[in-house]
Amino acid sequence: MKLVYFAWVRERIGKPEEELSPPAEVRTVAELAAWLAGRGEEYAYAFENPGIVRAAIDRKHVKPDAPIAGAREIAFFPPMTGG
Amino acid sequence: MKLVYFAWVRERIGKPEEELSPPAEVRTVAELAAWLAGRGEEYAYAFENPGIVRAAIDRKHVKPDAPIAGAREIAFFPPMTGG
């Protein structure tokens, strides 16, 4: 699946997007964030406070318990500050 | 003192303004309205429901119990519908 990152999540991870295939036991957005956090220092830094990072699946806001099965594009980003 | 009338108060009385000298016992806006209502059919019609007619003294909104002593210009008009 395609992962995309924005703002300081993007800066901490050091790339705007990547293709990854998480293992089958990673079922929800929260589990995906935890799995990513274990992939290295830069990911651990991005997800050091997992409660604050928001997510979208296929361009729609989702909660941490949302299942990721079938997702084409999952985004992680800080709370929004537009407007 | 100068009396000025607007909207249907003006139409009912039949003139936009006039100079009048009410007797000394007419002390408040409400008493002035009652005195005017006794001046003829057209005034009685304008003040037939005195509770609805609003007043201003020297271009400031006032309540019915406002004293009229010293007023240069007293206005009577319906509730406002601008904006």
Add this chain to the structure above:
Amino acid sequence: MDCPITVRIQPGPFDAAAEAARLSAGRTDVGAVVTFTGLCRAEAGRLAALELEHYPGMAEEEIRRVAEEAASRWPLMGVTAIHRHGRIPPGGDIVLVVTASAHRKAAFEAAEFLMDYLKTRAPFWKKEHHVDGSEGDWVAATDADDRAAERWRR
């Protein structure tokens, strides 16, 4: 806080865009500008025009008092209120209120306050003119407008 207040009563149309732009022009502390434009409705094709009568001496003074009260209640960086009088056809502009502030909450609240107070305190009266050429009634004040103004009382 420096809050320039502009109030005008005029028969002709206003330029809402120019008035709004003027409140933030040349300054970098304004973060929010709210513009309200009130227009004449045709009322399902019934109306040929609204005629707005006003109290020439008092109208500008009263609107200025309302604008000054808004500037004292909210941290505004500019207030403009323009009210037309005379005959206005459907689709024509009647009233303009513009508020500028650092943040949107103050700008929104002040603009609503101004409109609610304008409706119930500014000495203007609307008379309807019908498309069949007949003169219609004076528009009646509404309870909804009174209630809207009432919520700002303190």
Add this chain to the structure above:
Amino acid sequence: MDCPITVRIQPGPFDAAAEAARLSAGRTDVGAVVTFTGLCRAEAGRLAALELEHYPGMAEEEIRRVAEEAASRWPLMGVTAIHRHGRIPPGGDIVLVVTASAHRKAAFEAAEFLMDYLKTRAPFWKKEHHVDGSEGDWVAATDADDRAAERWRR
């Protein structure tokens, strides 16, 4: 109710006046138009610019969802929302919301709702650039914005 919805995400400036005029042009049932413009503040001279990052795929879709919700909650006759991205200097426009309705209450409430939801749901992030040339921090989301959005929940 016929409520045309226009949503645009763009790097360049917008013409607030033209957008507002478009919502009432050629119709005589609109009685109220509310325009909100959000601008970049200099923050007491500290900022050289704000840089707005956005999620290109999602930003327009999410704002359109918010606009459609506004049109379903209030009797609107038009909604326009335009959000810029990229580097915006102090005094520059960031966001525009325009709402049109027969009456002012709906137009005001819908415009405030749109702004509150845009602030907390539209995928945009602001980064500060300082006048001394240094890159500043990402702007933090505020509790006040969360509370403002919360009041519309039902």
